[in-house]
Amino acid sequence: MMSEQLTPSIIMNNRFGHGVELLLAHMNMEDIITATERLYQLEDEQEEEGGLSFEEEGLSQEEMDDNEELGDSEGSGSEPNEYVKAADGIQYGSVTDLLSFVNRVSNMQSAALKHTSEEVGVLLNKKYMIMKNGRYQINMDVLLFPWKLTYKNRGSGLIPKGSFGKVHLAQDAVSRKRMACKLISMENFKAADVEFQARFHHENIAELYGVLLYDHSIHLFMEAGEGGSVLEKLESCGPMREFEIIWVTKQVLRGLEYLHSHNIIHHDIKPSNIVLMSDKAVLVDFGLSVQMTEEIYIPRDLRGTEMYMSPELVLCRGHNTKADIYSLGSTIIHMQTGSPPWVRRYPRTAYPSYLYIIHKQAPPLEDIAEDCSLTMRSFLKRAMERNPAQRSSASELLKEEAINPPREDQPRCWSLDSALEEVTLTLLRQQSENHDTTQESSLCSENSGHIKRKGSLYIDLGALSGVCKLTVTGPPSSEYG
Numbered sequence: 436m437m438s439e440q441l442t443p444s445i446i447m448n449n450r451f452g453h454g455v456e457l458l459l460a461h462m463n464m465e466d467i468i469t470a471t472e473r474l475y476q477l478e479d480e481q482e483e484e485g486g487l488s489f490e491e492e493g494l495s496q497e498e499m500d501d502n503e504e505l506g507d508s509e510g511s512g513s514e515p516n517e518y519v520k521a522a523d524g525i526q527y528g529s530v531t532d533l534l535s536f537v538n539r540v541s542n543m544q545s546a547a548l549k550h551t552s553e554e555v556g557v558l559l560n561k562k563y564m565i566m567k568n569g570r571y572q573i574n575m576d577v578l579l580f581p582w583k584l585t586y587k588n589r590g591s592g593l594i595p596k597g598s599f600g601k602v603h604l605a606q607d608a609v610s611r612k613r614m615a616c617k618l619i620s621m622e623n624f625k626a627a628d629v630e631f632q633a634r635f636h637h638e639n640i641a642e643l644y645g646v647l648l649y650d651h652s653i654h655l656f657m658e659a660g661e662g663g664s665v666l667e668k669l670e671s672c673g674p675m676r677e678f679e680i681i682w683v684t685k686q687v688l689r690g691l692e693y694l695h696s697h698n699i700i701h702h703d704i705k706p707s708n709i710v711l712m713s714d715k716a717v718l719v720d721f722g723l724s725v726q727m728t729e730e731i732y733i734p735r736d737l738r739g740t741e742m743y744m745s746p747e748l749v750l751c752r753g754h755n756t757k758a759d760i761y762s763l764g765s766t767i768i769h770m771q772t773g774s775p776p777w778v779r780r781y782p783r784t785a786y787p788s789y790l791y792i793i794h795k796q797a798p799p800l801e802d803i804a805e806d807c808s809l810t811m812r813s814f815l816k817r818a819m820e821r822n823p824a825q826r827s828s829a830s831e832l833l834k835e836e837a838i839n840p841p842r843e844d845q846p847r848c849w850s851l852d853s854a855l856e857e858v859t860l861t862l863l864r865q866q867s868e869n870h871d872t873t874q875e876s877s878l879c880s881e882n883s884g885h886i887k888r889k890g891s892l893y894i895d896l897g898a899l900s901g902v903c904k905l906t907v908t909g910p911p912s913s914e915y916g
């Protein structure tokens with residue numbers, strides 16, 4: 436059995452021997468057979484290919500080239516076997532490498548990994564996660580911090596906590612990239628927790644950077660929503676204004692349009708699973724997601740969060756991607772009013788479950804905010820249509836007037852944008868008439884920056900974060916030396 440006192444070099448030298456001892460001591464026979472089969476299969480593959488290869492899926496040419504170098508320099512082909520390697524170190528790899536790592540880890544008895552004192556895992560992103568001497572150590576190469584979302588009325592050191600995980604802010608010591616790191620205990624980890632984020636890439640889906648197993652917890656490193664979740668914003672700043680809701684809704688719909696085009700149901704659309712960045716919002720938490728293989732998904736269990744669930748999901752007789760659209764409708768009601776649907780009419784204290792109410796009474800159009808615009812109200816009716824076949828899809832909703840308001844109805848900053856743009860263009864025209872090239876170039880650069888921001892709520896969110904005293908306190912740079 437691997438002793439905790441062994442120095443890293445001894446562990447390296449005895450890696451293969453200790454690995455076998457560990458397997459024998461802690462795995463059951465079935466695990467050993469699976470592992471052995473995998474070992475021979477891998478050896479065969481390596482012999483055929485003349486060495487260990489990375490599947491290049493999801494990697495840029497540059498990364499693929501780097502992988503080749505990595506393979507040479509680290510002598511990956513000469514490792515005793517990949518089974519031991521993948522459970523006994525860190526490697527840069529492709530999505531396929533990562534998925535095979537998480538599958539192996541989630542199938543192993545947790546006792547077999549209990550004594551792994553070093554990080555093991557697969558990193559997808561070489562630009563942000565910089566390995567040193569074949570290692571990527573927690574609290575050395577990557578530092579973890581509690582989120583310090585200093586929204587008003589909130590204490591510091593808040594760690595957003597879900598039912599199975601907790602999410603820290605992480606920073607790579609070399610690249611300085613800030614990431615979110617979700618910790619899931621081995622007992623609760625399942626491959627689905629990473630599968631969708633690893634396989635599917637879209638700007639409105641939090642990008643997965645790598646997965647490590649350390650200290651008996653799975654660490655998922657991903658794109659960080661430094662502005663916190665929509666739920667945190669609601670809890671601290673109260674109901675959102677319609678132009679903010681429109682902005683978030685559009686981002687979520689784009690993410691859903693992409694997921695649904697791949698027949699993926701997210702299954703848990705709600706304010707805490709939408710996180711904010713300065714220029715976009717992304718979906719997180721794919722632990723309940725499912726990729727449909729048929730028109731209708733027949734669930735074996737109830738998936739989702741009650742208050743946001745559609746009536747067909749509650750019924751458990753089969754549903755499809757439209758269930759997410761309904762949950763988005765519930766989420767919009769929460770953003771408008773500060774409470775999820777139902778709870779103001781049926782207080783939680785008196786109603787321990789809302790399933791029956793949803794089944795009998797959905798959709799909860801009475802919960803739509805009183806000051807909701809007519810177009811948003813009609814959007815909500817389409818999104819929360821009781822019959823999923825008649826409910827609009829993400830692509831259809833993206834074309835709705837409610838989320839594409841006419842220019843004159845845009846929020847003030849948009850008008851400010853437009854006004855600035857018009858003034859700048861007029862000035863530019865005048866300047867070019869006068870041939871004053873010096874001023875023209877300075878105006879040009881200002882203008883291009885301005886145009887880049889146009890169409891996003893860049894200014895609003897910045898201003899908003901000021902109003903809400905939203906800051907993410909990063910680590911003092913002195914901590915990195």
Ligand SMILES: Nc1ncnc2c1ncn2[C@@H]1O[C@H](COP(=O)(O)OP(=O)(O)OP(=O)(O)O)[C@@H](O)[C@H]1O
Pocket residue numbers: 595596597598599600601602615617641657658659660661663664667703707708710719720722
């Ligand atoms: N990439 C991220 N960036 C910023 N915050 C995040 C990120 N991922 C998750 N969070 C925050 O951490 C909280 C918990 O994460 P997550 O929902 O993934 O865990 P969970 O255990 O599956 O939660 P639940 O079961 O309640 O949905 C989220 O509500 C969100 O506030």
